[in-house]
Amino acid sequence: MLKKTFKIPDMTCSNCAMKLESLEDSLDGVKEINASYHRLEMVIEYDETKLNEDQIVAAVRKKGYQAEVI
Amino acid sequence: MPKQKNKPIDPVVIVMLGVVFVAIAVAMIAFQPNSNSITIAADAGTMSQLLVAFVTGITTGGLSCLAVQGGLLASSLAHQIEQDYVEHAAKNKKVKTTPRSNSALPIALFLLAKLAAYTLLGALLGWLGSYLTLSPFTRAFLMIAIGIFMIGNALRMFNVHPIFRYFSIEPPKFITRYIRRTAKGTDTATPIFLGLLTVFIPCGVTQAMMATALGTGSIAMGAALMFAFTLGTSPVFFIIAYLTTELGSRLEKFFMRFVAVLVLILGFVTLDGGLNLMGSPLSLQNLTRNLFPSERIASAQADSSQPSADGAITLQVQNSGYFPTTLKAPAGKDFTLNLVTNQTYSCARDFVIPALNYYELLPDTGSVQVNIPAQKAGSTLFFTCSMGMYTGQIVFE
8 A cells, every 4th residue: 555645736625625535436446535625735545556646646637636746 | 219308397496486485585574573473473673683694694604604515515416416417318328418407406405404404503502592691792702703714714715825724624534524425325315414414514604693593592593593594595505506516616616706705805894893892993883983984973973962961861772773873971970871762673772882891682662771980081982783783982071
């Protein structure tokens, strides 16, 4: 399992954090996501054999946000 | 071949009509404080308080609630609707379907559940309030805190500085996770359950109304107040949640700008009300009254009641405020302030002199005498209604 933090600069409210956390349910290989509007970041714990950074960034973009790994 | 040639009446029309009729009915009842039926049910002061709650809901509460709850919960509903739509569209690829008939009902159920939950919460707060008394000072403090909270939130929405992000209350993860996973269901129980859950994430204006419900000290009044307020919030909440789910996040962003402006204005109004209730000379009303005396104030001063033979000064307490707004009284000696009401049903009846810690709910028609102790020459005593809306001052010379 890998744990990475992504900067999400275009979150506008706590709802955005919830939207990003919903990737937990739709993205295969994700164990847990904690997104914070206060810090504008998302911490994701995932199985690196099933998922990679690019896929995460693409999934986040699909939700309407830009992401870059910190 | 499309299945539905005869398109059923869009539920959004039915729900909107229902909400509008209920809103009109409540407004009509509240605007007739003199009718016999109402004086039997409740006194007119109560009705005016409910009207204020309803109007607060319809003008500001809906937008403010939406800023806190709407993004979180309406989008959860949107997710559900979106899923329904995608599934439906996949099943009927050749049929041009519209999600419209799906989105109105869950939102309406959500709002009905929210209405029920907040009414119960109001009853609970009213019951709790019967065990404690909120002094005008405490209420002033609450209003100032709520005002700052609202201004901070508006500045957050405008993205003024990262620090303002902390004005956004992030619900605990276990709640949002639970709500999100519950929202994935497609039965009618889901929006109802989500509506009930909104009591855990009240917006700033709702919190202010909850404080007012607490202050009523009555189960029935607390419940009625929260019912009126939540009912008022429903049409705005419904329209925007509906449009957001139908038209997407671009519109949501547009509305959030609009909400930010309104919340900012309301934040200042609430803060100013709190300052009034505290008797601060720094409130906007008190500052402008002294810095820029208007014609109205000048004429009010000209009409200002002079002390009668027994040293009493009369203040007319009317539905639209206090007249004259500026009274002049002799310094260095006690006098009697005669508060006269005549079919006064507004919050002006809840008369407060913060500096003297004086608070009295005046009769709707009648007079009440207040003994004002001697004050220094050049000093000013501010008075206000319990909501900090109507104000006035006594200048000692």
